[in-house]
Amino acid sequence: MKTSPQGSEVSSDNGGIRMEYIYGALLLHSVGTKVSEANLKKVLEGAGVTPDAARVKALASSLKDLNIDDVLKSAATAAIAAPAAPAEEQSKGKKGKEKKEEPKEEKAEANEQDAMAGLSSLFG
Numbered sequence: 001m002k003t004s005p006q007g008s009e010v011s012s013d014n015g016g017i018r019m020e021y022i023y024g025a026l027l028l029h030s031v032g033t034k035v036s037e038a039n040l041k042k043v044l045e046g047a048g049v050t051p052d053a054a055r056v057k058a059l060a061s062s063l064k065d066l067n068i069d070d071v072l073k074s075a076a077t078a079a080i081a082a083p084a085a086p087a088e089e090q091s092k093g094k095k096g097k098e099k100k101e102e103p104k105e106e107k108a109e110a111n112e113q114d115a116m117a118g119l120s121s122l123f124g
Contacts (some may be wrong), residue, residue: 020049021059029068036060 024043028035037060044051 017055017059020044020047021051021055025059025063026068035063035068 021040021044024040024047025035027043028039033039037056040056040060041051044056
């Protein structure tokens with residue numbers, strides 16, 4: 001294991017592109033700089049990472065023909081759309097769940113009243 005500049009242990013080889021490389025590419029893209037091997041290497045070195053030439057080359061070549069803006073937009077859309085699935089499941093079984101939710105609300109009200117009574121005994 002290697003140690004990062006922050007002192008945490010970092011696996012030296014996990015068989016793929018590491019997150020530092022991805023972050024470096026996103027940083028270059030966000031400032032409008034071309035994601036090339038040379039630029040990515042400079043960013044990684046600036047962050048205190050010793051770049052692996054094979055990984056840098058693999059990432060730069062895989063991003064060469066990719067529209068990063070489109071990928072980011074589709075990733076954001078997929079992340080927003082994902083939580084909708086559980087809401088649909090709730091509407092299907094809504095009748096059974098309504099009965100179960102009522103006792104929970106009563107318990108919450110009772111707990112709140114108990115807490116208020118406890119507080120009033122301390123201050124009153």
